[in-house]
Amino acid sequence: MSTVDLPVAPPAPRPGRRKEGQSPPWRLRDRLGLGLAWCLGLLFCAVAVAIVVYFLIQGIKYVRPSLFVTNPVTTANGTSGGGFLDPLLGTFLVTAMAMVVALPVGISIAVWLSEYGRPAALARVAESTIEMIAGIPSIVLALFGVLLFEAPVLGFLSSSAGGVVFGRSFFAAGTMLSLVALPLVVTNVRAGLEAIPNHVREASYALGKTRIATTRRVLLPAARPSVLTGAMLGAGRVIGDTAIIVVLLGATLTFNAAGSTPLLSTLRGTGSTLTYYVFYNAPTGEGNQPSRAYAAAFVLLVIVLALNVGVDVATRRARRLLWSS
């Protein structure tokens, strides 16, 4: 993989001025290019370090344990107090819901694409569909979600008042967010399945296993690290999404349950997530509480960081399982 220690053969000695064993000097353009690559590389490092350090400082300054256990309070004059317990729980809830939808669907599509893929025309269409879903702005997905969940057929999934369905609920947001995670799950699982060499499949067939049994008992367990990677990358995107939350989860900071069944009512009701909490408390939002925005952003960053470490561990495990000798 690494290219630093490439065996560079000494160039053939040219007659004339140059001493033996000395490589010809680089042209100016090459030197400029190399210099630019170094400069931009170091600049990139600097920006990355600056962002991380900035949020570390702000996080240490503003994160208080009390923020995690109290709910947002909106006082009469518009400023908000309290912590972000409900948004934090909302983030986990909505991510869990999105993954519950995206994982089975994504894995099935990936299995179909890599193991079956007949008819070929449908496979090609499905491939470009997944690619296109990855490119659709989440705000458009959100507006499509409003259309879907306002429909009377799906109205029971979200809160309604006097027969008017608003199409805003954890169900709606979770389902639409699963579309955000879906392409990442499909691409990763598919890459994992395609990395399994054919002799593994053939060995399984030779033992008399059917195609479905092979997929379930042999291929999917072998591809587990890539499933995990896909799931975590997808969850990262879901956690970071704001537009769908603003549109489909409603403009409240706390859980507003609809109905009285314990869990179901929360899922049918509206709520918020950390990203919306940050948006709300930024100077451009209604709350305008910078310290709370910073604290919530810091918590978000920590969650994303944890997911990234998870992805790293998963890929390392996948590398240990390399099939090719």
Added chain:
Amino acid sequence: MLGALVCLVVALLLGMFAFVIYEAWPSFSHNGLSWFGSGGSVDSEIQAIFNSGSSLGRPIYAFHGWPLIWGTILLVGGSVTIAFVCSLFVAVFIVEFSPDPMRRVLEPVVRLLASVPSVVYGLVGVFVLVPFLGNHLISAGSKASVQGIVTLNGYSLLAGVLILTVMIAPVMVSVFSDGLRAVPRGWLEASLGLGINRWRTVWKIGVRTARPVLVAGTVLATARALGEAVMVSMVCGVVSFAPNPADGWIFFVEPTRPLAATIISFIDDLSTPPMRHTLYAIAAVLLVSAAFLSLGGWAAKQPMKRYGARA
């Protein structure tokens, strides 16, 4: 069984196009092609559309979206151009030239930055970049020169482009460096064996072989930039102003509001019918451009694939 599920997802995508465009149709059919033209202020048009929804008279649909489209083009074009050049060099640096310990740190950092939520970047913009631009870079004289037309307070095109660049560059870098790593070693070594120096080898063999991946990464990043609503609405200001290149360098610090951010700004008015159709029309424009973007990426990749590396 699995095939049926795949068909369902394909149908969902087609349904999305159908539903959104159906819902957007009144706005398009009232305006015709002038929907995309310029003329008048978008904000006052939207106000009129909104008011007509609450009164009993005929709904008003007159809408000229050019300032929003122009803002989108400037933001996306600017940030993608800057991010592409920077990311290409950064990716080459990470894959070929960075010292080993640095690379081991950089690779996870790139992935982390690529998955940082966009509101967090927006927060950096709103607390650091916007006040800096507003207080230090924009002089009182230039603020006074456009007084009465638009307020220059730091919420600007430049802030949006910079933050958007920082947001999409890690996505590009991670895709690009995957592509560069997938270039067959033998090709590079053959070039080095011919006595060609390392930079030229990477540039002429590595980058050229990775071209399909470069296209794929750029398409991905452009889609992100196009659809970024919340972060842009945080740093680019709240008025829909079309920055005018004739204004000299003030052009860069003029506020703007692209298509996606406009939807977020007026999302609370979704319940009044004419407003709703207008917002869906904006969404339809975004949807169709995203579709064309991914089609364009596919088409651009075809001729490059013959010698391309896969990643």
